Amino acid sequence: MSALLKTVNLERTFGAVTAATDINVELNTGEVVGVIGSNGAGKTTFINMVTGYIQPSGGDILVRGKSIIGKSPRDVSLAGVGRSFQVPQLFQELTVLENMLIAFGFSVDRKLSFLKPLRSKEKVEKALSVLREYEIEQYAEEVVSTLPQGVRKLLDIAMAMLAEPGLMLLDEPTSGVAIEDKFLLMDTVMAAVRKSDAATMFVEHDMEVVLRYADRVLAFYDGRVLADGPTQTVLSDAKVQELVVGHHLDLSENEASTSKESAHVRT
């Protein structure tokens, strides 16, 4: 059976600058992968290529064995790839509920109805139940632009998850969120994601978040995948700590459980 996501020698250049090169990654259903790397390492470029936001300069991207090269974000989304954004992409002047109802209309109903009211009782109930799941139901009638970043992040993810994507890409889900709220946000998101059986890939700078939620880590450095393997193994690798994390990580507590696992560290 073909992998959910497979990239083959993926490459992206911007003029003389190589933002990503030689990226070969496979991802299967149910996996939760943390993507780490310093600024400019190629993480977001990778996410943007996989979601059709930018097109690769070379290589191939296969979703369930089918190439998505040349496809628009809409087509990629319809192929089962969802994404959230570093800066939440929402309809700022509409309410949370209206955002959800629009998302429902396009992701679930998929019919551009002309006369059926958007706010039907049944749809509102459904939208509220999803908001409840993400613990933001109390903001349903608030205009998005007035809400704190954490709520916007959750709404951004909730809207993307409505289509029940097979692969969900979260671009820095905790950035701009207060430290004390990071784990709460991730707990909520991961609970929803695990319920759906989607494979999840999240870009993250906070190693505590990566350690806690990722089963596997992709470490990017200089536009390449420096390491790909189980979380503990990748994060305990000296090269990853030096070039990607930037400081020593004490993972001794978890060492015993991961000593048998091996990461493919490219040097």
Add this chain to the structure above:
Amino acid sequence: MKTRSLALLFVLGLVVIAGGLLLPQWMSYLFTIAMGKGLVVLGLVLLMRAGLVSFGQGLYYCVGAYVAGMLTQFVGVTDILVIMLASVAVSVAIAAIIGLLLCRYREIFFAMFSMAFSMILYGLLVRNQFLGSTDGFNVANPSLLGWTPGAEASSDLVLIVAVCLVIVLGAVAWRYLKSLSGYAGEAVRENEIRLEYLGGSVFRVVYVKYIIAAALAAIGGTITALVSGHVDPEMAYWTTSGEFVFIALMGGTAHVAAPIVAAVLFEALRTYAFAVSPYTWQMILGFALLAIILFMPSGLWSLVERFQNKKARKTS
């Protein structure tokens, strides 16, 4: 829509028609013209809610008017309903082709491209001797289902049809704005990327709105042609399209009734400005627009909203 709302609309329609018929001829004429322009602006407002300002609605306004004129003068078709349908069909066909190009553009490019197409039509009509060149040509009196009214009653017929169309199309537009397709316009204005990632087609949303706006503009043009009994290329000229934008800004985009009310006020303002100062009436209109932009940037309908908010606060 609830039965009560429908009944209210029906009563409103009767009152407006009765009021319109009781007005002096010149006022009822202006009122009918305002109904026509209100429908054009209603279409423009649908586009504006999606963040698109068209400076070319004159194209479809003119097409609607010329189709009406040509059918009555050259084909002998005078039934107002057939004329309306033909005008809409021709405008929609043209919009379906032009929209394929236009709906890929945004902001100033959309505005200028739309204007360019209306100016192309203006150029074609000005050079066409058969269609009266710059003078245009006269339009015969309309009929309705075999009944041909006299010259005076024909403008009453157009008034009645215009008011009925404004009410029916206004109600449909209101319903439309509450639907997914209606909200999709706001979604396009706010965040196209998000809409695409939700699986929505931004192009399709804009394209549909463009075609609806063209159909409304054609109906507006037909009403104007039938009530005035004349068409000319000025209807496609950019100042005519600018006038529609003026009315849209005046009324605001918050409600489907705003363009209709604004069109009536605009016609009244222009008539009085012309009566007071025949050589500088444009200046008076300019000052009026300035005042609205400065003090009511969301248009005249914001006054209604303010009143509603005040009432809601008092109730709570």
